[in-house]
Structure formats: C-alpha cells, structure tokens
Amino acid sequence: MTERVAEVGRGISLAYEEFGTGEALVLVAGLGQQMHSWPTPFCEGLAERGHRVIRFDNRDEGGSTHLGFRPPGMGAILRRRWSPEQYDLTDMAADTVGLLDVLDLADAHLVGASMGGMIAQTVAALHPGRVRTLTSIMSTTGARRAGRPALSTWLLMAGRPGRTREAAQDRAVRMFRHIGSHGYPFDEAWVRELAGQGWDRDPSSAGVARQLGAIVRSGDRTRLLASVTAPTLVIHGDRDRMVHPTGGVATARAIDGARLETIPGMGHDLPRGAWPRLLDLIDSHATQRSTDATA
Structure with a gap:
C-alpha cells in the first residue's frame, strides 16, 4: 500500500491508495474526512473478499488539492451566498470519475459514506456507465425534510476547530461521542488515533466549510436520483x-x-462492532450484482 497522487482534471489532484486485486471498489469519504476514515483493517477486509479497494482524499482534504478561495461562513451558507469559485457535488463527482480515468477503470463499485454517499449517488446519476453498483451509507438526498442533523449536532459543528493536534483530537472525541454509534462501545483511543493521523496529514480546517458549501449548494437531488440505474444498496x-x-x-x-x-x-x-455486518453487506451487494451481470 503506497499513497499516490492522480491528476484528475480541472486543476484537481487526488491522493489515493489501493488494496488487493479484483473488481474495483472505490470508497468515497465524508465531509471533512480523509481517506483513512475508511480504516485500513476495514479496507483489508474488503480486499480479502476479492476486491481491488481504492480509497482517496476528496478535494480540500488530506493530500489532495486544496482550493484557495475563502471558505463560506455559516451565515453565507444559510443565505446561500456563494463565491464564484464555490464548487458543488457535481464537481466532486467529476473528480471521482477523473480518478477512474487515471486508473484506466471503465467502471467500479462505488461505496460512499455521508457526503461520500452524496458524491457516489451523483456519479451514478450523471455517469451511469461508470458505476457497477452503488452503496450509499448514512447519507441522504438533500431534501429539506429528510436526514436533517439534530440541533445539538449543528451546535457542535459550529464550534471552533482545534488549533493544535491535541485540540483537534479533543474536538473529534466530543463530536464522535455525540454522533457516533451509541449501540456499540465508544473507542476513544481509536478516534484520537484517526484524528491525530488526520492532523499530521492536513491540519487545515478551511476545506470543511467549502465541502459543506458544496452540499448545500447542490440542494435537493431527489429528482436527479430517479435516473440512477445502478443496483443500489442503502x-x-x-x-x-x-x-x-x-x-x-x-x-x-x-x-x-x-x-x-x-x-x-x-x-x-463505522464502529468496529458493525464491521462484520458492513463488510458482508458491501461484499455481497457487489459480488451478487456482478454475478447477475455475467449470468
């Protein structure tokens, strides 16, 4: 496993890593998350099931291109007042397709979490020939009355980002104690490890607001999703x-x-206790659909 960088077009470079061999299965990260938000043991679990697993940093995170324009504040996001340079989910979907092009992949199984699910959904809608199957995890359509964060979550999100590695770890612990899986044990050491790794790769926080702007600017995608033809697991x-x-x-x-x-x-x-179920669901969806397509 070696981190590489792909020039995917329009001045965007994406950092990515690969595991295993087989049909390509691309993991798309969520808001403010880097590629390692798909933990290495989780990726290895998919690779052991016969998949060529690809994880990457979206634009404005990790080792990928960071845009230079001033990020929108919460007021601008709520009023939907955008910089001329503000991108949306279609741009991030085009980045993902550009990565497929660089890797010479005609198509792939796409698995996205949260904002990554929105990006994967958009790829499936706008580039149907590039998606073998779609798996959308803890995501939504952008409809105003669906999938809304709890008020307490909004208040946590509005807090100031950590200015040091330790502060960033503390903030991650507070956030994931709140939004994490209350039906499973909370692994604070694991959360701190991932947050520290994220800080070491990219201490900037400006990209989170730009990515949030992309989500809000894209609006309700319900009608767009009606055009998705890829077999879909939610x-x-x-x-x-x-x-x-x-x-x-x-x-x-x-x-x-x-x-x-x-x-x-x-x-x-993605709590460790749910990994066996998640791995089985993702693997069986991709494997069964591929079997059906060749039958």
Missing part, C-alpha cells in the same frame, strides 16, 4: 444524529429498486 444506522435515518429512507425511495438495510445501534461512524 445502509443507515438507527442512532444517527448527523444524518437522521429519514435520509436513508429518502435515498432508498428516490432510487428505483434500491434496498435499505438498517443497522441497529449504529450512528454516524
């Missing part, structure tokens, strides 16, 4: 305080033939 926890479970329900309803799997006790993270 996974959501019943304890999610970041994206309310109604977001998963709305996503499954918006995509014809989509199947919704609810994981009891799971919140807005």
Whole structure:
C-alpha cells in the first residue's frame, strides 16, 4: 500500500491508495474526512473478499488539492451566498470519475459514506456507465425534510476547530461521542488515533466549510436520483444524529429498486462492532450484482 497522487482534471489532484486485486471498489469519504476514515483493517477486509479497494482524499482534504478561495461562513451558507469559485457535488463527482480515468477503470463499485454517499449517488446519476453498483451509507438526498442533523449536532459543528493536534483530537472525541454509534462501545483511543493521523496529514480546517458549501449548494437531488440505474444498496444506522435515518429512507425511495438495510445501534461512524455486518453487506451487494451481470 503506497499513497499516490492522480491528476484528475480541472486543476484537481487526488491522493489515493489501493488494496488487493479484483473488481474495483472505490470508497468515497465524508465531509471533512480523509481517506483513512475508511480504516485500513476495514479496507483489508474488503480486499480479502476479492476486491481491488481504492480509497482517496476528496478535494480540500488530506493530500489532495486544496482550493484557495475563502471558505463560506455559516451565515453565507444559510443565505446561500456563494463565491464564484464555490464548487458543488457535481464537481466532486467529476473528480471521482477523473480518478477512474487515471486508473484506466471503465467502471467500479462505488461505496460512499455521508457526503461520500452524496458524491457516489451523483456519479451514478450523471455517469451511469461508470458505476457497477452503488452503496450509499448514512447519507441522504438533500431534501429539506429528510436526514436533517439534530440541533445539538449543528451546535457542535459550529464550534471552533482545534488549533493544535491535541485540540483537534479533543474536538473529534466530543463530536464522535455525540454522533457516533451509541449501540456499540465508544473507542476513544481509536478516534484520537484517526484524528491525530488526520492532523499530521492536513491540519487545515478551511476545506470543511467549502465541502459543506458544496452540499448545500447542490440542494435537493431527489429528482436527479430517479435516473440512477445502478443496483443500489442503502445502509443507515438507527442512532444517527448527523444524518437522521429519514435520509436513508429518502435515498432508498428516490432510487428505483434500491434496498435499505438498517443497522441497529449504529450512528454516524463505522464502529468496529458493525464491521462484520458492513463488510458482508458491501461484499455481497457487489459480488451478487456482478454475478447477475455475467449470468
């Protein structure tokens, strides 16, 4: 496993890593999350099941291109007043397709979490020939009444980012104690490790606001999702305080033939205790659909 950088077009470079061999399975990270938000043992678990696993940093995170324009403040986001340079989810979807191009992949299984689910959904809608299967985890459609964060979550998100490595770790612990999977043990050491790794790779916090701007600017994508033809699996926890479970329900309803799997006790993270179920769901969805396509 070696980190590489791909020039995906429009002045954007994406840092990525690969595990295993087989049909490509691309993992798309969420808001403010780097590629390692898909933990290495989790990726290895998918690779052991026969997949070529690719994880990457979205634009404005980690080792990928950081845009230089001033990030929107919360007031600008709420009023939907954007810089001319503000991108949206279609731009981030184009980044993902550009990565497929660089890797010479005609298509891939796409798995996205949270904002990553929104990006994967958008790829499936706008570039249907590039998506073998779609798995959307703890995500939503952008509809105003679906998948809304709890007020307490908004208040935590509005807090100032950490200015030091330790402060960033403390903030991550506070956030994931709140939005994480209350039906599973909380692993503070693991959260601190991931947050520290993120700080070491990229201490900037400006990209989070620009990515949040992309989500809000994209608005309600329900009609767009009606055009998705890829076999779709929607996974959501019943304890999610970041994206309310109604977001998963709305996503499954918006995509014809989509199947919704609810994981009891799971919140807005990937708890170790849920890994066996998550790995089985992702693997079986990709494997079964591939088998059906060649039958």
